[in-house]
Amino acid sequence: MALGRVFIANRGEIAVRVIEACRGLGIETVAGVSEADTDSLAAEMADHAVVIGPAAPAESYLDIDAVLGAARSAGADGLHPGYGFLAEQPGLAQACAEAGIRFIGPDADIIAAMGNKLAARARAQALGVPVVPGSPEVRSRAEAAAAAAEIGYPLLMKAAAGGGGRGIKIVAGADGLDVAFATASAEARAAFGDETLYMERYIANARHIEVQVLGDGFGSVIHAGERDCSVQRRYQKVVEEAPAPGLTDELRAGIRAAAVTLAKAIGYQNAGTVEFIVDGDAGCFYFLEMNTRIQVEHPVTEMITGLDLVAEQIRIAGGAPLSVAQEDIAFSGHAIECRITAEDAATGFRPCPGRIGDWQAPAGEGIRVDSHCRAGTLVPPHYDSLLAKLIVSGENRIKAVSRLQEALAEFTVTGVDTTIPFLRLLTCQLDFVRGGVNTRWLEGNLESLKGGI
Amino acid sequence: MELTEEDVLEILRLIEESDFEYFELRSGDLNLTVSKGGYAPAGHAAAPLAPPQPPQRREEPAAAEAPAPEGPARGPADRDGLAPIVAPMVGTFYRAPEPGAAPFVEVGAPVEADTTVGLVEVMKVFTSIPAGTAGTIAEVVAGNAEFVEKGAVLFYVTPGAA
Numbered sequence: 001m002a003l004g005r006v007f008i009a010n011r012g013e014i015a016v017r018v019i020e021a022c023r024g025l026g027i028e029t030v031a032g033v034s035e036a037d038t039d040s041l042a043a044e045m046a047d048h049a050v051v052i053g054p055a056a057p058a059e060s061y062l063d064i065d066a067v068l069g070a071a072r073s074a075g076a077d078g079l080h081p082g083y084g085f086l087a088e089q090p091g092l093a094q095a096c097a098e099a100g101i102r103f104i105g106p107d108a109d110i111i112a113a114m115g116n117k118l119a120a121r122a123r124a125q126a127l128g129v130p131v132v133p134g135s136p137e138v139r140s141r142a143e144a145a146a147a148a149a150e151i152g153y154p155l156l157m158k159a160a161a162g163g164g165g166r167g168i169k170i171v172a173g174a175d176g177l178d179v180a181f182a183t184a185s186a187e188a189r190a191a192f193g194d195e196t197l198y199m200e201r202y203i204a205n206a207r208h209i210e211v212q213v214l215g216d217g218f219g220s221v222i223h224a225g226e227r228d229c230s231v232q233r234r235y236q237k238v239v240e241e242a243p244a245p246g247l248t249d250e251l252r253a254g255i256r257a258a259a260v261t262l263a264k265a266i267g268y269q270n271a272g273t274v275e276f277i278v279d280g281d282a283g284c285f286y287f288l289e290m291n292t293r294i295q296v297e298h299p300v301t302e303m304i305t306g307l308d309l310v311a312e313q314i315r316i317a318g319g320a321p322l323s324v325a326q327e328d329i330a331f332s333g334h335a336i337e338c339r340i341t342a343e344d345a346a347t348g349f350r351p352c353p354g355r356i357g358d359w360q361a362p363a364g365e366g367i368r369v370d371s372h373c374r375a376g377t378l379v380p381p382h383y384d385s386l387l388a389k390l391i392v393s394g395e396n397r398i399k400a401v402s403r404l405q406e407a408l409a410e411f412t413v414t415g416v417d418t419t420i421p422f423l424r425l426l427t428c429q430l431d432f433v434r435g436g437v438n439t440r441w442l443e444g445n446l447e448s449l450k451g452g453i
Numbered sequence: 454m455e456l457t458e459e460d461v462l463e464i465l466r467l468i469e470e471s472d473f474e475y476f477e478l479r480s481g482d483l484n485l486t487v488s489k490g491g492y493a494p495a496g497h498a499a500a501p502l503a504p505p506q507p508p509q510r511r512e513e514p515a516a517a518e519a520p521a522p523e524g525p526a527r528g529p530a531d532r533d534g535l536a537p538i539v540a541p542m543v544g545t546f547y548r549a550p551e552p553g554a555a556p557f558v559e560v561g562a563p564v565e566a567d568t569t570v571g572l573v574e575v576m577k578v579f580t581s582i583p584a585g586t587a588g589t590i591a592e593v594v595a596g597n598a599e600f601v602e603k604g605a606v607l608f609y610v611t612p613g614a615a
Binding site for chain 2: 351406
């Protein structure tokens with residue numbers, strides 16, 4: 001049964017994005033906002049807005065009882081979690097199911113199964129999807145040392161409950177293993193409440209390639225192509241694009257097929273992303289993890305396929321079959337997204353909350369800006385620093401890069417420092433213009449880029 | 454005649470082998486800037502940066518002229534002989550390295566200038582707070598997980614050899 005009233009359990013640009021998708025589908029919206037967000041664009045745009053708690057995320061956007069209580073009293077029959085916050089907490093999906101509210105995402109058991117990165121890895125391996133050579137759970141320093149001898153250095157020590165780049169340590173050699181094991185377990189326990197660790201070979205020339213998948217409740221699972229998110233700083237994505245440049249047809253087809261294989265095997269419902277590492281030297285790919293939510297970078301897929309992934313999510317949650325079959329999905333042109341954050345790149349990306357003065361976003365053919373900001377918007381210090389996503393498309397990658405540079409040149413924000421000046425420099429670097437950089441490229445060029453600001 | 458993507462990539466190969474540090478390509482609707490290294494001169498990539506933002510955000514001098522605002526932002530310097538440790542930025546103050554852990558310091562704790570006494574989190578980024586003055590913690594002013602303004606007093610230190 002199609003949804004009639006959707007509760008948005010998130011903030012910022014993704015809350016706005018969900019409200020717009022609901023409007024397009026003729027669905028009423030209720031924005032659940034913290035006390036810091038009562039004047040936000042989402043609160044203004046939604047049909048109703050309710051305060052779910054204080055500014056501190058732990059007492060509002062991260063509080064399952066507060067979110068669910070507000071959704072119930074608002075009479076919502078669907079709940080969109082956005083990304084981050086509670087989006088991948090099985091507890092919220094479970095609580096929604098018990099309250100008779102459709103969670104716009106997969107069921108709690110699928111979120112839990114993919115949330116444990118070690119279990120997801122084993123699942124992929126059992127399906128014949130390649131995984132990075134590594135260990136199962138390592139429970140002691142002795143086990144870690146034995147596994148390290150087999151994997152070789154350098155290697156990555158990862159928290160099983162981590163993901164999204166959190167809970168990862170690089171171990172350069174045997175003499176760093178003991179310290180890495182101790183600190184990684186302590187940090188994993190503190191951050192995720194689970195100290196389980198595993199280890200993987202460190203792939204030096206790696207690209208981060210991920211595949212958008214969609215599944216419905218009728219057994220259909222399709223992919224909407226891949227995205228390349230290799231431009232990263234501290235494991236956080238900065239620029240994303242689709243399709244991934246410079247992959248062989250064989251590699252591209254193999255990655256897409258592996259993503260569908262995994263999603264089908266677990267009975268995946270709703271939108272999800274299967275992440276892979278492509279080893280640029282060996283020319284092969286490995287499964288990394290699966291994200292059971294809409295991704296920040298979903299617009300680049302929308303720009304080259306014409307799909308509305310958020311609307312598709314809402315329809316699937318409402319019990320509809322996928323609106324498209326695999327053969328209906330056609331890829332056209334190239335799209336690139338930049339994350340514009342309230343940070344000052346020149347001073348080590350210091351966060352800069354405050355009130356936005358002037359806000360002039362670019363517009364025009366092939367330009368899309370997803371944002372919750374306007375002139376005068378107060379950027380609160382309590383949440384992450386994403387202000388806007390600038391997405392451009394062009395008939396090929398070079399034209400998209402050209403358009404991106406022009407759009408960044410036009411984008412003017414005053415009052416808070418933003419990464420726009422940094423992105424202007426980044427996007428005109430020869431390596432980036434040519435395409436296909438690896439995940440270490442940005443960190444390796446940070447100093448010279450910062451010097452240019 | 455419009456340049457194809459292959460033409461442009463070929464040009465990029467030539468640039469890479471050349472001594473050019475900076476290059477602009479205009480052809481049809483293509484308006485591409487290419488730079489080797491951080492250098493980006495007068496072209497459109499750099500022009501919009503030209504007027505650096507005036508330092509108008511939360512300046513120190515304003516605080517010196519006007520009294521500290523009422524409310525949670527407790528102004529420094531109202532304790533004889535004690536040195537305040539203030540928040541370097543707006544954010545959430547934490548007294549311990551992680552939830553449930555012991556606080557970095559309690560009253561009576563000896564501190565060096567570089568001893569970490571707390572953390573301030575802003576937009577998910579944690580910054581450690583050094584004592585700044587060697588001595589002994591005399592008073593803990595801000596509570597754990599309390600939201601603090603820039604310049605708010607977090608602790609008072611009795612200066613002296615730790």
